[in-house]
Amino acid sequence: MIEMSLVLLFLLFLALLFILISLFFYLIVKKYQNNQLRQRINAMKDEYRLAVFHYLQNGESEFLGQDLGEEKVKALIGLLSDYSHVLTGPEVEEKIHLFAKEHLSDFIKKELTKKRWSLRMNALFAIEDFYMEHLVPILHKLYGKRGTTLSEKAQILKLLAAFNDSKIVDYIKGIDQELSEFSLVSILSSMNDDKLDELFSCLDELPKRTQYILVEMIGKKQLTEHHSLLQKLVLQDETELRIRALKAYVNSGIPIDAAAIDGFFEEDNWQLRMMAARVAGMQRLDLYKDRLLTLLSDREYVVRAEAAKAILRFKEGEAILKKVTEESKDIFAKDMAVEWLEKGRGGYTY
């Protein structure tokens, strides 16, 4: 049939068989080795667990001896990482930092140069867990290096933010726009108030997305000293900034000038209506009780739900909602009132 040399086919068969057998042995041997390695590392972790704990308590590190092989280093990293997640406080942090600086720096530096992305990431996580601030110069170099991936850059920025590095504000000004909002939040959350103030002072120069998140930070970190900025932003024309400013009001509890949100209850943008309802509820603005009642019949479900929730925050909220269930002609408003009354009674809330 097919004109093909039998010998050629046989050779192909042998080649494939060779690949298969090699693959199989690679898998088996690698699995065996990995299992053994894991066992040894786990045994070492058990062996040193108490000693490391004592070190973190009183600084006693003689247990280590001179010879720190790679396995031992990995076990120590595992242990230290476990402890860094459960123990906090400046003293413990300092001890972890000193320990890592002395014994783990070389290993981490080596890992940062690895070709495989996952190993570099693990090293960056270790720098965070062990407060290895002394590696900052290397982080700067990595950040500027071509080929550093976006996720590495995000992690580096987070580290520099946590270490209050002097360059962080400049980096954020020129931040890669591909970086997700989630990463930006995480970076800005790690910054201290002084560095954030530096950013606030040049708010207008920042990319829009960074501005939005920075404004949210006022709420998240309770930066009440920026209340005048919020006041200004709520009155601005840009919808997204207004929404973020309202969100900051809700989260920070900074009292709002009630008149500022007056127009929002009839806005076309449902998010603004929703945020207005939320602010009115959170700050119990009596002035807007009637407007909240109107929002109970809003065309958007989330706005109706927010309005019901807001009404319930008022002292006489339950009575108002009850009245809606009895008298309202709008079935949507009625349904929402019934649901929130049920939730308000504490029975089966979310």
Next chain:
Amino acid sequence: MAIHINWANLLIVGNWIIFFYMIMIILVYVGMLTLSLLQIRKTYQLDEFEPYEELLLSEYTKPVSILVPAYNESAGIYGSIRSLLSIEYPEYEVIIINDGSTDDTLEKLTEKFQLVKINRVYRKQLETKTIKGIYQSVLYPNLVVLDKENGGKADALNAGINCSRYPYFCSLDGDSIIERNAFLKVLKPIIESDDEVIASGGSVRIANGCTIQNGELIDVGLSTKPIVLMQVIEYLRAFLTGRVGLSRNNLLLIVSGAFGVFSKKWVIEAGGYAHTVGEDMELVVRLHRYMKEKKVDKKIIYVPDPVCWTEAPESIKFLRRQRKRWHRGLFDSLWKHKKLMFNPTYGSIGLFSMPYFFFIEFLGPLVELIGYILMIVSVFTESIQMEYAILFFLLSLIYGSIYSMAAVLLEEWSMERYPKVRHFAILFLMSLTETLWYRPLTVIWRVEGMIEMVAGKKGWGEMVRKGVSND
């Protein structure tokens, strides 16, 4: 005039066509495997916890509604739900949709979770059968049960979407066990993409042979039944070699119905689940289509390491039924959206994904079956020498086995769920036997599915579940 057919020549031409078809398939598969190897190697040995720590603590992690449609799932439902109530995720709700079960599913749920009827307002954004009642658990306030008239899985999921409160939902099979951090892993790319990713699927593994207690996976093991072992290999191959490659290029047309997260907004806009045999695939194809028609740039992806364990059929009867159904489902989705095929307006989905799924995944079994038959006929008519036939057979056996072992390697690089060396040896030996029995069987079943489809048979074909978890 009588037409003289030269059967011998026809056989030769047939053999050549099949030969080139097989070469094409091999090339496509090798290409996808290479992409997977590169991608998975990149994340090999990444820390299990650190990348997700932030997500777990951040208020910016988007909440998710987990929808579990249940139709006569009394046996496995409790374990499944228990596993859901202990997942690591900051904010979520579990909505079980009792789709008019005729067994005691609702009673069992009511008793175990202390359900009480509530008034919950929901938006009917998708048409569904009537919802008879909404219940909430006294023990777990984030557990809600919808009791509705029977309408099929798609209808149940649509009802769940209507009642869900969060921007993302996850569809889960009633008898699946989800690993505790699976949601963090599957939602990470969605959250970190600022909503550019609108659907994300995880891996599904076979639970038969594992020890599961109270909905918690205690120990990963392998079943002793060859038919289950073959499915283990099959799942590894399907998920790890195929989907990683497709996902990377936004070509993915399947997010497993057993475990996938979707953006509610986009699913509702695209019309929700449709009443079809393979509603999970159909939805994904429709989402792709909708995105292209709306000219928005969104992604549908697959993440290899979040794992959901599910019960595989242990008997030929149910496996056959399942495979026939899957194949009909595949065709349904392709047929409904045939407009996309080779249509440049739909970009790579029209030019690669659709043809790939039609010519390779759908027609593959038919061509393979013809290949088997031609080979046998050729041997008997002596148009092919026995030596060649044997060699071709051995080549296909070795090739299949290499592919399976590569999938095991990918498993080891991504999840390392099988702890023992012995597991690898068993999977290796089983993979060597695949060409002898399992492969031909699945080929025949899928062709059967095609025949039934032509004959117009509808319906589901149930699977009797014994439940993977010990209550």
